[in-house]
Amino acid sequence: MDSEKQKNKRGFLKENKWLIMRRLSQVLILLLFLIGPWFGVWIVKGSLASSLTLDFLPLTDPFILLQSVFAGFITDGKAVMGAGIVLVFYAIVGGRVYCSWVCPVNIVTDAAHWLRHKLNITGSVPLDKNIRFWVVVLSLMLAPITGMIVWELVNPVTMLFRGLVFGLGFAWVFVVAVFLLDFAISQRAWCGKLCPVGAFYNLVGKVSLIKVNAFNRDDCDDCMDCYQVCPEPQILKPVLKGESKSTLINDSACTNCGRCIDVCEPKVFKIGWRF
Amino acid sequence: MTKEEKARRKFISDTIKTVCGVSLLGMGAGLYSNSASSLPADILRPPGALKENDFLSACIRCGLCVRDCPYNMLFLGKPEQKVATGTPYFIARTKPCEMCDDIPCVKACPTGALDHSLTNIDDSRMGLAVLVDQETCLAFLGLRCEVCYQVCPIADKAITLEKQHNIRSGRHSLFLPRVHSDYCTGCGKCEQACVMAEPAIKILPHRLAKGHIGDHYRLGWQEKEKAGGSLVSPDAKREYNLPEGVVYDYETGGVTEKDSPFSKNPMDTLNK
Numbered sequence: 001m002d003s004e005k006q007k008n009k010r011g012f013l014k015e016n017k018w019l020i021m022r023r024l025s026q027v028l029i030l031l032l033f034l035i036g037p038w039f040g041v042w043i044v045k046g047s048l049a050s051s052l053t054l055d056f057l058p059l060t061d062p063f064i065l066l067q068s069v070f071a072g073f074i075t076d077g078k079a080v081m082g083a084g085i086v087l088v089f090y091a092i093v094g095g096r097v098y099c100s101w102v103c104p105v106n107i108v109t110d111a112a113h114w115l116r117h118k119l120n121i122t123g124s125v126p127l128d129k130n131i132r133f134w135v136v137v138l139s140l141m142l143a144p145i146t147g148m149i150v151w152e153l154v155n156p157v158t159m160l161f162r163g164l165v166f167g168l169g170f171a172w173v174f175v176v177a178v179f180l181l182d183f184a185i186s187q188r189a190w191c192g193k194l195c196p197v198g199a200f201y202n203l204v205g206k207v208s209l210i211k212v213n214a215f216n217r218d219d220c221d222d223c224m225d226c227y228q229v230c231p232e233p234q235i236l237k238p239v240l241k242g243e244s245k246s247t248l249i250n251d252s253a254c255t256n257c258g259r260c261i262d263v264c265e266p267k268v269f270k271i272g273w274r275f
Numbered sequence: 276m277t278k279e280e281k282a283r284r285k286f287i288s289d290t291i292k293t294v295c296g297v298s299l300l301g302m303g304a305g306l307y308s309n310s311a312s313s314l315p316a317d318i319l320r321p322p323g324a325l326k327e328n329d330f331l332s333a334c335i336r337c338g339l340c341v342r343d344c345p346y347n348m349l350f351l352g353k354p355e356q357k358v359a360t361g362t363p364y365f366i367a368r369t370k371p372c373e374m375c376d377d378i379p380c381v382k383a384c385p386t387g388a389l390d391h392s393l394t395n396i397d398d399s400r401m402g403l404a405v406l407v408d409q410e411t412c413l414a415f416l417g418l419r420c421e422v423c424y425q426v427c428p429i430a431d432k433a434i435t436l437e438k439q440h441n442i443r444s445g446r447h448s449l450f451l452p453r454v455h456s457d458y459c460t461g462c463g464k465c466e467q468a469c470v471m472a473e474p475a476i477k478i479l480p481h482r483l484a485k486g487h488i489g490d491h492y493r494l495g496w497q498e499k500e501k502a503g504g505s506l507v508s509p510d511a512k513r514e515y516n517l518p519e520g521v522v523y524d525y526e527t528g529g530v531t532e533k534d535s536p537f538s539k540n541p542m543d544t545l546n547k
Contacts, residue, residue, distance in 0.1 A: 036342070049361070050337030050385045058385060064335045068386065071332030079335065079385035128289055134297040142305055148331035150308040153360050158336065162351060162361055166338050169353025 018258030058082035063200040070143035095205025100257035112182035125186040132199035205252040212249045219266040226260040322399035323381040323389040333388035336361030343383035367463025367478040402461030403484035412475035423465035433458040
């Protein structure tokens with residue numbers, strides 16, 4: 001409770017700067033897709049799977065395109081350039097920036113985690129954080145076996161976004177399922193352990209240039225606030241406890257959400273370049 | 276057991292658990308994909324769509340074709356529908372394809388799931404109109420309906436009217452619509468326009484609409500045309516076991532009598 005009072009002194013904005021920016025980013029991206037159908041102002045067309053901005057810039061989800069290739073279809077269309085641009089972008093800013101700054105499911109799972117914390121639910125089915133990489137392998141393997149992009153039939157990420165832009169239908173069932181999974185069954189299960197889209201971007205982010213830096217780790221007072229808010233808390237310990245030489249959070253599971261920067265009273269973290 | 280051994284055992288058991296769990300998920304998704312990929316007959320794909328199997332590997336479910344359709348007649352499949360989630364479709368009876376000359380939906384497709392080599396909309400084959408019910412079609416009942424014929428964008432080619440005597444009334448004609456698969460694009464205008472409560476003409480996927488004669492069949496008249504003449508030599512003399520005085524004329528007459536001992540008039544023979 002003491003730390004909470006201190007935080008309040010810092011002020012709401014300072015305490016939630018990165019979270020607010022992140023929510024703004026998520027909502028703005030969604031709005032860009034929606035002002036077309038709502039008001040007839042066409043800045044962005046399509047969905048996160050593939051879009052065209054200002055009739056000029058193609059952006060394509062490289063993971064879906066890769067599944068399409070595995071299913072036996074090689075395209076020479078705009079999607080190739082679109083996927084290339086997206087790959088380069090996330091390779092620079094951090095692969096899982098997609099998860100925390102773009103993906104609409106992040107809002108759902110963050111809400112589940114928030115409610116779980118509020119209601120003080122502690123029981124959680126343990127799931128291995130590497131399952132998601134197996135699901136990547138699975139989605140890529142199912143493509144040639146069935147000859148189609150199977151994961152897109154069940155992918156809650158694209159289903160929610162497409163639903164919000166083109167009409168939801170019963171896609172909400174998948175979203176509620178993800179919420180219930182994270183809320184009641186296993187904490188941070190979807191984004192942190194199962195979702196192959198995040199796992200794919202995790203792999204893209206191996207080379208990323210922008211990282212969270214615990215440059216001030218000597219000031220850490222072990223309050224555990226960052227562990228509480230971090231969607232991938234296992235990546236903090238090696239850096240904070242000095243197990244790694246570098247103060248950079250180098251694990252590509254980091255979503256660069258910046259929530260640790262928000263909550264840290266002694267200002268241990270900052271965001272910066274890898275080098 | 277040493278610490279290393281324990282760690283190894285844990286690693287192996289964890290890996291097995293994960294692989295089994297993910298495989299279960301995979302089997303479920305694989306089976307679901309099987310049912311999700313069977314396209315219902317009343318669901319039509321946009322112009323230029325690849326064959327359904329190829330389409331499901333090529334379409335990345337982005338919705339750009341839907342956005343660029345100026346008539347808003349394309350929709351994306353929702354999870355509760357029987358069409359693969361996120362893939363574009365239209366329903367002829369409610370909103371048919373307007374067959375734009377510049378085919379914006381095909382141009383919008385970023386992968387080529389809608390084939391970019393389709394440049395003339397008249398070449399598209401979204402399905403095939405079939406007059407599924409001759410018992411209720413107003414034209415077959417003797418009315419001059421002809422609505423499907425009138426709305427067809429490939430005027431007088433994809434649907435023609437065949438004139439036939441109305442034997443029921445004995446003094447009228449029937450004007451029967453007939454679809455020609457060489458021209459029909461499957462746009463669905465006829466199905467939408469059919470005035471009946473349930474249309475007598477419907478767009479069906481080609482797999483349901485078309486018969487197939489079998490590859491071993493040859494149509495004699497086509498082969499003759501291809502060869503530039505009859506493949507059976509007209510000069511070939513064949514030995515037929517014909518009655519005396521009867522000959523076979525290869526060119527025209529078929530079986531004819533030659534120098535018959537009998538007159539054409541049977542009375543002559545009787546009077547002989």
